[in-house]
Each structure stands twice: as C-alpha cells, then as structure tokens.
Amino acid sequence: MSKELMDAFSALEKEKGISKEVIVEAMEAALLSAYKRNYGQSQNVEVNFDEQKGDFHVYTVKEVVANVADERFEISLDDAQSINKGYEIGDHINEEVTPSDFGRIAAQTAKQVVMQRVREAERNNIYAEYSQYQDEIIQGVVQRRDNRFVYINFGRVEAVMGHNDQIPGETYQPQDRIKVYVSKVENTTKGPQIFVSRTNAGLVKRLFEQEVPEIYDGTVEIVSIAREAGDRTKIAVKSDNPNVDPVGTTVGPRGQRVQAVVDELHGENIDVVKWEEDPSDFIANALNPAEVIAVQFDDETNPKSCIVIVPDYHLSLAIGKRGQNARLAAKLTNFKIDIKPESAVEFVDETGNEIDDPNLE
Template identity: 75%
Template structure:
C-alpha cells in the first residue's frame, strides 16, 4: 500500500497541480481522526506519514510527571529515565501505538477527508491563478448558454458572462472563441467563480493596449473611456512624450489600429479625443466631431456643470442620435453638459441683463440723445425675435 500511496501522490501533483505536502498534511490529519474514532483513544496522538517510504505510524504523546494520574496522557519520571536519563519533568515522549489493522481502517475513514482537502487545494490553486487575471483580457471558448449567462471556458475554470455584460449585437454560439474581460474573481464556497464581460469599458482599454505599443509601454496614456457597448465609445488619450501625437498614434496608419479594436467589438464606433488640462478644451474635444464655439461654467453651481455653445447647424451633431454624443462626453469628462445653439445664446444674453445693466445702458443712451438730438437706442430685443423656438440638450454624467 505504501508504494501505491507514494505513486498516487506523485500523480496527483503532476495532473492536478496539488502539492504533495498539502495532501500529506491532509492525510495525517485524517489518520489521526480515524485512530481516535476507531480506537477510542485520548486526544494526545500524532500520526506521521513517511513521504519517501510511505510508512504510517501512530504515536501517543505523554508528558513526564512526578506522579501519574492518567496513564494515557502521562508517564512517570522513573519510566522516562529508563528510556533516556536526559528526560525531565515537563518533557513529552512519543510512544508508537500503531495498530496492526490500522492501514485498512485509516484508508476507509480518511478517504473522504483527503478528497475534500484535495478539492480545497485545487480550488485555491485555481483562485490564485485566475485572480491574477482580474481586469485583464483572456481568450475563451463558449461552452453553453441559458437565459441568464453565457458560460465561457478559460481552461481550468468555466467563467460566466451575465446578460448585462453581453453585447446586444453578438450571438454567442457553442465553440466560438471570444475575447473576454475578467471583471471579477470570487473565492466562493463551491469553488472559484470568474465573471467575464464584453461590455466593460476596461475591455476597450485593454484592446488598445494590445494594438498600440505606445499605450502598452506608457508613452501614450488612456485617461478615460466612456462606452455604450456595441454602439459607440469615446476614448481620451494623452502623450507623455511631447514628440508623440497621442490621437494619431492611437488611431494608427490609415486607422488600422483603431479599426482592429472596432472589428473585435462587432463594429462599435470609436471616437479618440485629446485629453487636456483645461476643462473647457477637454469638453470641446469630447464633443467631437461637433464644432464648439465656447464653453461656459456655472461657478455658483456646486455640481460640475458647463454650458456648451455650438453653431446652429452643428446642434444635432453635438447632441448626437438620441443624445448619445452629449451623454458620452458627459461620462468622459465628468461634467453635466448643457448644449445650446449660438442663436439662442444671443437672445438669452440680451434678455438676462440685470436691472443695473439696463439702467446703465439707458443712461448712456439718454446722454447720447441730448448730445446729438438723436433717438436713444433700444436695449431690448424685438418681441418677434423672442418667439424663436429653443433647442437645448442636457447631458449628465452617470456611473454607467
């Protein structure tokens, strides 16, 4: 049995990756439990397993005392000195008490305990391995799917992809090889649970790192990603080297680099924008491809909000289809964005003059009239002009 046990432990370490020391520790614990249960012995027993020979031995550990009250736990100083004159009171001595039929009983009793320890060790190995890939991209194979999840094999573990992390335009079929973003790794009771995603903004960042060497080595940095998975994303980049154009480098020659990311994400559009220290410039870049005339900030508002002025003919482009362009720009910059056409801002400026401003302009106009005998200029807009329809759009950053 001993030879077979050693071979089994070696095979377990080779095939399952479970270290022999872990299994031996579990085996010794199981054998100790088996001995106590089957032989009704005291708790002061130790079981050792020889990893080279495969021999199993049971020892009763007794304390050296001047007077023995329990022979199962104690040994007299006289008897101890008969074994070795160096023993003193308080020392512990091991006495071998291995039963002849212990091998059979131990094997039966310890089997379940050993298998449990082996499963735990395997789970720990898998968790340690895959927790290193959290927030990274892995290549997987679609195994199956149901109403809630798509199950993706990543090798030693089957990851799950919830519906919220699945691309609406993609149809996942068995045996399809796909790239997934490892969003979370949990060490659950039943074993490691890996959650993967195709919609996480982090996936866009990792894909660009794979396609753009300058991003991978840190020459170009991705500052932020705002994404509506499967439809459109905005990626803000900046360069740590003044001689490197961050946007051009990310886009690549003839758009080859960004196109590779677009192809991987089933045609999802990518807007690459230049990150700026100045918030107004950053917001203007984020609203690309729309032209921005000016960005005004509301200093009295505690929230980060800005009013963006665009040419009338650019209003629809700035807002985007169903407000998407403005919404993504808000997510990317972290500002609540209110987009207004140039014509409306002109009317608002005139109408929102304070009483003091009106009085001052009226006084100036009156003085001019006295000096020149001309009619004072009217400081209010015509009534007909105020009937123009308003066209504004609000975009508030969210945590989506």
C-alpha cells in the first residue's frame, strides 16, 4: 500500500505539477479530520507522514504538567517519566493512536479533501503561469461563442473575450487561431479567469514590438497610441538616436512592417507619426495627412487646449470622416483640438495689426 501511495504522489507531481509536500499536507488534514470525527473530536491529535514507509500515523499530543486537569490534553510528570525519564514539565508527548480500521474511514474522507487541495494547487499553478502573460500577446484557438463572450483555448485554460474587446466586423469561428492581448488575469474561486482583448491599444503596441526589432530593443519608443479598433489607429514614435528615423523604421521598407500589423488587424488603418517635444509640432504631425498652417495655445484659460489652423481645402481632411482624424489626434496628443479653416481666422501680430504670413506658434 505504501508503494502504491508513493507512486500516486509521484504521478500527481509529474502530471499536474503539484509537489508531494502539498499532497501530503492535504492527506494529513484529511486524516486528522476523519479521526476527530470518528474517534475523539475533542482530543488534541496530529497526523504525521512517514516518508520512509509511506504510512500515515495518528498521535495524541499531551503536555507534561505537575497536576493533571484534563487527561485528554495533559499527562502527569510521574507518568511521563515512566515512559522516558528525560521528560520535564512543559514537554509534549506523542502517543500513537492509529486505529486498526482507520484506513477505510480515512480513505473516504481523504479522497474528497485531497482532490480539493489538488484542484486548488492546480488552479494556483495555472494562475501563476498565466498571470505572467498579463499585458502581453498570446495566441489561442477559438472554441465557441455565445451572447456574452468568445471563448479562446490556451491549452490549460480557457480565456474569455467580451463584446467590447471584439473588433467590429471581425468574425470568430471555432478552430480559428487568433492573437489576443491579455488585459486581466484573476484567481477566482472557480479557477483562473483570463480576460483578453482585440481592441486594447496594447495589442497594437505588442504587435509592433514583434515586427520592429528597434521597438522591441528600445531604440524606437512608442510614446502614445490612439485607437478606434477595426477602423483606424494613430501611434506616435520617437528615437533618442539621431541616426534612426523612428517613423521610417516603424513603417519598414516599402511599408512591410506596418503592413504586417495591418494584416493581423484585418485591414485596420494605421498612421505612424513622429513625436515631438514641441506640442505644436506634435499636434501638427498628429493631424497628418492634413497640412497645418499654425497652432495657437491659450495658456491662461486651458493649457491643454489649442486652435489649429488649416488650409480651407484641407479642413475636411483634418477633421476626418465623422471627426475621426481630429478625435484620434486629440487622444494621441492629450490636447483638446479646435480646427479652423484659414479663411475663418484673422491673423494679427503682437501689436494687433493684421499679417499675411501667420506664425501663431
């Protein structure tokens, strides 16, 4: 029996990744519960595992005292020293009380408790494994979908992708392999719960890290991302290396790098713009492909607000379809942007005189 028990422990450790110590602890707790319930609930007992023989033993634990008040928990000094003359007051004596028929009763209780502990340990192992993937990209297989979620299998665990995390227009069929962004990992009572997304801006960032070595190693940095998933994304990039063009490096030769990301996002438009320390230059870049004549700030009223002046023929381009270009530029730069056509603006210099060549930066 002991060999069978040790073999079972080894199998659980190998197959489930659960250490023998965890299993032994669960077994000891189960046997202790069974003994107290069936043989002496009020006794002070403990269960120990003999690793050499592979057996569990039950012991009563009694404290050596001068005067015994409760025989269930105490033993007199004289009685203790009759067992071993070395005992002193305050010592604890373990006496084995394992019943002959204890194995059958204990096994029934132990099975349930052990399986519970095994499940808990397995859940913790899975949580520890997948929590490392938070804020990362992982590839999985679509299992099914219902009215609430798309369920994606990662092998040992199933992730869920809610409606807000699904790209509009994308369809997810069983057995489809897709890349998703792990937005949150929770360790719930029902096991690890993984939430993934296809709309999170982090997905775009991680995809560019995969496609652009210079972004992965930090030569080029993605400073900010503004995204309307499934339609259009703007990203701002910079490089501290004067010999590296951050936009050209990110786009890649003949646009190959950015196209790889576009393909993964099923045709989502991606604008790559250069981040500038000067807010007016950054805002002008963010409104690409529209031409910007000038950017004017109102530092006193709202330092994060500006008026952008564009040529009349570029007004609709600057605003974009349903205001998307201006909206994404504002999110990218963290400025409130008010776009006005050149014809609607009267340019003046510091003295209040009209000027023909405006420079309101």
